[in-house]
Amino acid sequence: MTPTDDAAVAALRFAGPPDRVDPPDRVDPPDPATARCARLVALDFDGTLAPLVDVPSAATMTPAARAAVDRLAALAARPVPPSGDVLRLALVSGRNLTDLAARSAAPAGTWLVGSHGAETGRVTSHGVDAADLHLSPEQDATLAALRAGMADAAAGRRGAWVQDKPSAAVLHTRLSPAPDAEAAVAAADAVASRLGLHAMHGKDVVEVAVVPTSKGIAVERLREETEEDTGLRTLLLYAGDDTTDEAAFAVLRPGDLGVKVGPGPTLAAHRVADADALAALLRTLADRLEH
């Protein structure tokens, strides 16, 4: 698959003008919108780099997505080029951090955001350097009640099961017949409501967390950190496929690039069909950034 023309053009615009120096009179004038910026490429994992599958532990990036991520990571790791442009790569997922690190095998230097923003870390040559996740005693007690409630919501409903995360519980219904899925989802929503928590509805999942967070908050934090570290305005490319990615699209600003992967309503300005089409777009971006 290839990205649509407008998405490919948007990727080139996001990357900035080509670094042309010869002949001198052909040098492109710097574009104030994109010159001397840091670029933060933040990518969702499931459904965006890795096609959705029935068993979450079996999800894996397509070969093209793998190659694109590795190439961007190599570009992010190189010494800052003469243009002064800085590139950062982040994976932003609903998966918990350990799971995301294992499934993505992200290259050293990649920033990781897990549990929709509740967990953060950075891949280093010796493993993931992760920030501690602290739950208050009240949050601990709520998490225990949440896990019990979600287990009840899944009980007796065909195909439904619950995944526990460090600060959340997730009801999975991908393998459930429609009536069982509907009943389990309604029960999970009731548990969230009883505990005063927000239920996030994704693709065949209902996720309830005891730490208020969203991918929008997470990518804004990544942008702020990049701007603090580099002293440069930071342009953000965010790509995602699910409803929970809309929170990230919602915080994009002029000069940023939002890419929705697959069908469905979205706030993103651009769309590609699938993980391989996104990989092609990321290759276009890498080609331009490499020069």
Ligand SMILES: O=P(O)(O)OC[C@H]1O[C@H](O[C@H]2O[C@H](CO)[C@@H](O)[C@H](O)[C@H]2O)[C@H](O)[C@@H](O)[C@@H]1O
């Ligand atoms: O933010 P993401 O990286 O997209 O993670 C969101 C959820 O991804 C996983 O569930 C989804 O992918 C599974 C494997 O393909 C699929 O079986 C499930 O139906 C999808 O919703 C993961 O298991 C969840 O914990 C994440 O929150």
